Amino acid sequence: MTRKQIRISTQMSFTWFMLAGLILLFAPGSLTNKFQFAFARVFHWPLSVSKSISLSVRAQQSPTDVISRSKYNKLQNRLANVTQWLHQERQKVEELTGLRDRSVWKGVKFVLADVITSSDRTHNRLIINRGRSDGLAKGQFVLGNDSIIGTISDVDRRIAQVNLTTDPTSKMAVKIAELEAGMIMQGCGNNSAKILLLPIKRKVEVGDIVYAQKNPEFLDAPMIVGTVAQCKKDDENPLLWDITVTPTCDIERLSNVDVIIMNPQE
Numbered sequence: 001m002t003r004k005q006i007r008i009s010t011q012m013s014f015t016w017f018m019l020a021g022l023i024l025l026f027a028p029g030s031l032t033n034k035f036q037f038a039f040a041r042v043f044h045w046p047l048s049v050s051k052s053i054s055l056s057v058r059a060q061q062s063p064t065d066v067i068s069r070s071k072y073n074k075l076q077n078r079l080a081n082v083t084q085w086l087h088q089e090r091q092k093v094e095e096l097t098g099l100r101d102r103s104v105w106k107g108v109k110f111v112l113a114d115v116i117t118s119s120d121r122t123h124n125r126l127i128i129n130r131g132r133s134d135g136l137a138k139g140q141f142v143l144g145n146d147s148i149i150g151t152i153s154d155v156d157r158r159i160a161q162v163n164l165t166t167d168p169t170s171k172m173a174v175k176i177a178e179l180e181a182g183m184i185m186q187g188c189g190n191n192s193a194k195i196l197l198l199p200i201k202r203k204v205e206v207g208d209i210v211y212a213q214k215n216p217e218f219l220d221a222p223m224i225v226g227t228v229a230q231c232k233k234d235d236e237n238p239l240l241w242d243i244t245v246t247p248t249c250d251i252e253r254l255s256n257v258d259v260i261i262m263n264p265q266e
Contacts, residue, residue: 108220109264110143111135114256116159124167124187126150128257131158135261141212141219143258144249148172148212148225152259160259164251165193165225173213174225176204176243182213185225185245192229195243202241204231210245218262224248 067075113128130136132155140152142162150170153163163170170187174195179202187193198204206229211222230244 105220107263109135109261111259111261112256113160113259115254118252118254124164124170124189125153126162126164126251126254126257128160128162128259129158130259131156131160133157134259135264136160136259139218140262141215141223141260143223143260144251144254146224147248148223149247149249149251149254149257151218162257165247166191166251172225173215175211175213175222176202176228177208179204185210188244191246191251193226193245195241195245198241198243200233200239200241204228204241204243206231219260220262 111130111134113130113134115126116129117127126142128142136152136155138152138155141148142150142152148165150162150164150167151172152160154161165172165185165187166189167187168189170193172185174183174185175181176183176195176198181198181202183198184196185193186196195210208228209224210226210228212219212225214220214222226245226247228243229246230242232242234240234242
C-alpha cells in the first residue's frame with residue numbers, strides 16, 4: 001500500500017503564513033514574549049555565532065586608532081603589573097646597595113609672597129611683601145609658575161626686592177638641556193637674556209630648555225629658567241654662539257611668587 005503524496009499549492013502556503021502572521025500580530029504581548037524566548041532558546045547557538053560575526057565586522061570597520069574595551073583593560077592590567085615589578089626590582093637594588101633616594105626638596109621651605117609692584121619689559125625687578133622676618137635673604141632663588149624668575153637682591157624686615165633674570169645686572173650659572181658645560185646667563189632687558197661665551201662646537205637648538213645650575217647654598221637641584229629663543233653665530237666672534245633666552249613664565253602677569261629657603265632655621 002503506497003502513501004499518497006500531499007502537495008500544497010503556493011497559494012495555500014501563502015495563505016497559511018499570512019494567517020500565522022495575523023495571529024502573532026494580534027496575539028497578547030505575554031504570548032508573543034514567550035514565543036520570542038522559546039525561539040531564542042532553540043536558536044541560541046546560531047544567534048550567538050551571528051552576533052560574533054557582526055561584532056567582528058564592526059571591529060574591522062572601526063577606525064584604526066580606536067581599540068576595544070577588552071584590549072584597553074588588558075593593557076591597563078599589564079601596566080599595573082609592570083609598575084609593581086619595577087617597584088619590587090627597585091627595592092631589591094636598594095637593599096643590595098644600601099642607598100635610599102632623598103627628596104630634592106627635603107628640608108626646603110617655600111615662602112609664598114604677593115607681588116607689590118609688577119614688572120614690565122623695561123623694569124626688570126619686583127617688590128614682594130615678605131622680608132627678613134619671613135626668613136628671606138640675599139641670593140635666594142624666586143619661583144614664578146614653577147620656574148626660576150630671579151633672585152632676592154635686597155631685603156628689609158617685611159619687604160624684599162627680586163632681581164629678575166632679564167635685568168642687565170643679573171648673572172646666573174645655567175646649563176642648556178643635557179649639556180654638562182657650565183655657562184653664564186646675563187640679562188639684557190626687554191624680557192630676555194643672553195648666554196655668554198659658549199663655543200659653537202656645543203650643539204644648541206631653538207627650543208632647548210635652560211636650567212639654573214645647582215647652588216649648594218640656595219638651590220639643591222637644577223630648575224627651569226627659560227628656553228632658547230635664538231641661536232646663531234656671534235657677529236664679533238664666529239667661534240661662539242649668540243644665544244637669546246626668554247623666560248618660561250609670563251612675569252608681567254604674576255600676582256604671587258615662591259621664595260626658596262634652603263635649610264631654614266626653626
